[in-house]
Amino acid sequence: MLLDQPLEIGKLAVKNRVKFGSHQTNLSKMRTPEEAWIAYYRSRIEGGAGIVVTEEASVDESDWPYERSPLAKNCTPAWSSLAKIAKANDCLLLVGIGHSGAEGSSAFSQLPMLAPSPIPDVASREVPKSLEEYEAKEILAAFESATQWAMDAGADGIELNLAYRSLIRSFLSPLTNQRPDRYGTDRTLFAFEVISRVRSGLKGGRLALRVSLDELAPWGGLGPDDLIPTVVELAAQCDLVTVGVGSGFTRSAFRPDFHLREAFNNGLSKRLKEAAAGQFATYLQGSITQIAVAESICIDGDADGVEMTRALVADPNLVKKLKSNEAPISCTLCNQGCLVEESSNPAISCQLNPDSGHELDPIPKGFFEIRQRPRKPSENSVISIVGSGPAGLELASSLADAGFEIELFEKDQRLGGALRRISDGGVGGVWSRPLSYYLSRIENSRIRAYTSREVTPDEISHFAKRGPLFLATGSIGSARYSKVFGYRHWISTSDLLSGQLPPHQKKVYVLDNKGDHESAWAAETATGFADEVIVVTEDPSPYSRLHKTGDLMSAISRARALGIKFKTFTEMVAKDEAIEISNRFSPEKEQITSCLVIEVGARESRRLIEVTENGAQGITQGIFEIGDCFAPRTIQDAIREARCYSRALVEMVAT
Numbered sequence: 152m153l154l155d156q157p158l159e160i161g162k163l164a165v166k167n168r169v170k171f172g173s174h175q176t177n178l179s180k181m182r183t184p185e186e187a188w189i190a191y192y193r194s195r196i197e198g199g200a201g202i203v204v205t206e207e208a209s210v211d212e213s214d215w216p217y218e219r220s221p222l223a224k225n226c227t228p229a230w231s232s233l234a235k236i237a238k239a240n241d242c243l244l245l246v247g248i249g250h251s252g253a254e255g256s257s258a259f260s261q262l263p264m265l266a267p268s269p270i271p272d273v274a275s276r277e278v279p280k281s282l283e284e285y286e287a288k289e290i291l292a293a294f295e296s297a298t299q300w301a302m303d304a305g306a307d308g309i310e311l312n313l314a315y316r317s318l319i320r321s322f323l324s325p326l327t328n329q330r331p332d333r334y335g336t337d338r339t340l341f342a343f344e345v346i347s348r349v350r351s352g353l354k355g356g357r358l359a360l361r362v363s364l365d366e367l368a369p370w371g372g373l374g375p376d377d378l379i380p381t382v383v384e385l386a387a388q389c390d391l392v393t394v395g396v397g398s399g400f401t402r403s404a405f406r407p408d409f410h411l412r413e414a415f416n417n418g419l420s421k422r423l424k425e426a427a428a429g430q431f432a433t434y435l436q437g438s439i440t441q442i443a444v445a446e447s448i449c450i451d452g453d454a455d456g457v458e459m460t461r462a463l464v465a466d467p468n469l470v471k472k473l474k475s476n477e478a479p480i481s482c483t484l485c486n487q488g489c490l491v492e493e494s495s496n497p498a499i500s501c502q503l504n505p506d507s508g509h510e511l512d513p514i515p516k517g518f519f520e521i522r523q524r525p526r527k528p529s530e531n532s533v534i535s536i537v538g539s540g541p542a543g544l545e546l547a548s549s550l551a552d553a554g555f556e557i558e559l560f561e562k563d564q565r566l567g568g569a570l571r572r573i574s575d576g577g578v579g580g581v582w583s584r585p586l587s588y589y590l591s592r593i594e595n596s597r598i599r600a601y602t603s604r605e606v607t608p609d610e611i612s613h614f615a616k617r618g619p620l621f622l623a624t625g626s627i628g629s630a631r632y633s634k635v636f637g638y639r640h641w642i643s644t645s646d647l648l649s650g651q652l653p654p655h656q657k658k659v660y661v662l663d664n665k666g667d668h669e670s671a672w673a674a675e676t677a678t679g680f681a682d683e684v685i686v687v688t689e690d691p692s693p694y695s696r697l698h699k700t701g702d703l704m705s706a707i708s709r710a711r712a713l714g715i716k717f718k719t720f721t722e723m724v725a726k727d728e729a730i731e732i733s734n735r736f737s738p739e740k741e742q743i744t745s746c747l748v749i750e751v752g753a754r755e756s757r758r759l760i761e762v763t764e765n766g767a768q769g770i771t772q773g774i775f776e777i778g779d780c781f782a783p784r785t786i787q788d789a790i791r792e793a794r795c796y797s798r799a800l801v802e803m804v805a806t
């Protein structure tokens with residue numbers, strides 16, 4: 152496989168063509184990367200990535216783009232630890248440095264944001280301060296110092312960000328640089344000066360640029376015809392350029408969700424590669440998650456290498472698995488578990504791999520304070536798992552890997568539970584990946600898996616006697632905990648996923664409780680059988696969680712194209728046989744009595760053991776409910792929980 156072959160272009164020599172790109176992790180504390188940050192990168196370095204670029208560090212205090220962003224002067228201990236790990240693994244470690252300018256934030260520093268010109272940021276409307284000559288000098292010096300610190304720490308080089316959230320890029324653009332001085336008459340000057348100062352601090356190390364080749368602002372921004380020649384000039388003395396698109400005007404372009412095709416920037420990287428004529432290596436960035444896609448990019452010559460950031464967030468061992476032929480955990484481009492731009496500052500993680508970003512706490516603190524801890528299984532124990540959704544499949548495969556004897560029971564004809572419904576029920580595409588991953592693990596294991604096999608109450612007590620019994624029977628669509636409970640014309644998205652679409656409807660309301668892809672999918676699906684689809688949410692915007700990753704605009708555009716309407720700040724409450732729909736800020740109310748309501752995410756546990764108001768009946772030592780069966784949850788939580796139990800059992804047997 153070419154992907155796994157060494158690459159040598161100029162001074163750049165790497166063991167393979169996979170790069171882990173720079174991104175926000177929220178794993179630093181007080182702007183200082185600590186153990187959790189090191190552990191996160193360690194697992195990607197040890198997992199075989201050819202190049203690892205660390206999270207961008209601000210070169211000085213005038214830049215504080217998000218609360219947990221690293222500050223270069225605090226980073227040397229962590230950079231130095233990583234440099235040693237990288238050397239031991241023959242991985243090229245590039246330290247990411249930059250300055251966000253007006254695309255950062257003033258919330259944390261309480262200082263004005265710096266930019267070439269005082270033009271309001273398109274997203275925040277905040278007016279930045281125009282950089283004065285002395286400030287430009289200070290920032291240039293800060294770039295040089297940060298480079299020296301990184302090189303002293305043992306890094307192999309630097310990656311400079313001229314793309315997303317970048318002061319340097321904003322100097323290049325006529326939309327953000329309208330200065331009358333020399334930095335305005337030659338908009339590339341600041342970038343050349345930064346590169347020159349970084350080169351002075353590099354001590355022979357490698358220099359990589361991360362660029363946008365299209366600001367996606369056709370009303371006056373820069374496009375590929377302007378940017379390709381500029382980048383070739385800027386990169387004349389660089390070793391590697393990573394190609395993306397977008398700017399402060401279109402942030403989502405850096406990490407779009409699964410609606411955009413894989414490797415969508417390949418045409419641009421090919422153009423840059425041709426223009427570069429071997430002067431520097433060209434890497435392609437953007438939604439490359441499949442090995443086959445990455446391989447064909449290298450073979451077709453679209454780029455010399457590939458950046459696979461989310462792919463390696465999902466599976467740090469992806470590159471190692473190229474050799475072992477083991478199925479990787481395949482990123483679905485959902486942008487959910489790795490969502491970091493939230494006020495709660497969540498650490499980076501992954502919907503399909505909750506260990507990601509939590510390398511140091513494989514069993515979250517306090518987990519077994521609230522959940523029953525399993526007893527140590529005996530040598531002859533058989534572990535029984537009932538239900539083969541994400542929790543059941545993860546538990547079965549990880550325990551089987553550890554050598555336990557496992558029996559897995561599924562009442563449906565095929566394994567998969569909720570993953571099967573998501574994969575088959577009209578969503579398909581990327582959503583079939585987690586199912587394929589688990590099926591491949593099950594196939595390659597010694598698990599005894601039984602399908603079309605409903606477990607009886609007698610069997611439950613029998614299974615519990617021969618070893619731990621896990622009930623992972625999932626959830627069913629239910630209005631029991633919903634405000635519209637009692638309304639007859641109601642279905643949940645779980646029902647919609649079953650693949651049996653309702654008959655033709657005049658009007659359908661989609662009750663958007665979750666604000667994510669599930670709501671958008673339900674509304675888009677409903678346009679297939681309804682004349683009018685209205686999404687109702689109590690939030691100020693429909694699909695509210697999507698705005699945090701930048702995926703909201705594309706979801707709204709799709710909705711507009713399909714004629715979907717929105718009612719925001721709106722509540723739906725069941726009253727007698729009807730539903731009352733009311734806006735929180737107006738006295739207007741309407742009643743519906745016969746329209747279909749599709750409620751998003753309304754589920755209740757499918758229990759095999761009855762739980763009454765007086766507590767669980769019949770739950771005995773040795774029977775554990777996991778996943779949605781315990782309480783409806785995300786796939787990420789279900790997988791995490793299964794891993795906690797499997798790790799606890801493995802630890803007990805080992806001691």
Ligand SMILES: Cc1cc2nc3c(=O)[nH]c(=O)nc-3n(C[C@H](O)[C@H](O)[C@H](O)COP(=O)(O)O)c2cc1C
Nearest residue numbers: 172173174175315405406437438439459460461489
């Ligand atoms: C959680 C997350 C945070 C990111 N933060 C940044 C960032 O701060 N700066 C940046 O230049 N790119 C950032 N990115 C973009 C990534 O570097 C990369 O370009 C993007 O994930 C697309 O590549 P992929 O499809 O291989 O994941 C971020 C991506 C993710 C998933």
Ligand code: SF4
Nearest residue numbers: 482485486488501502
């Ligand atoms: S959370 Fe989703 S997009 Fe992010 S790495 Fe995991 S699978 Fe990929």
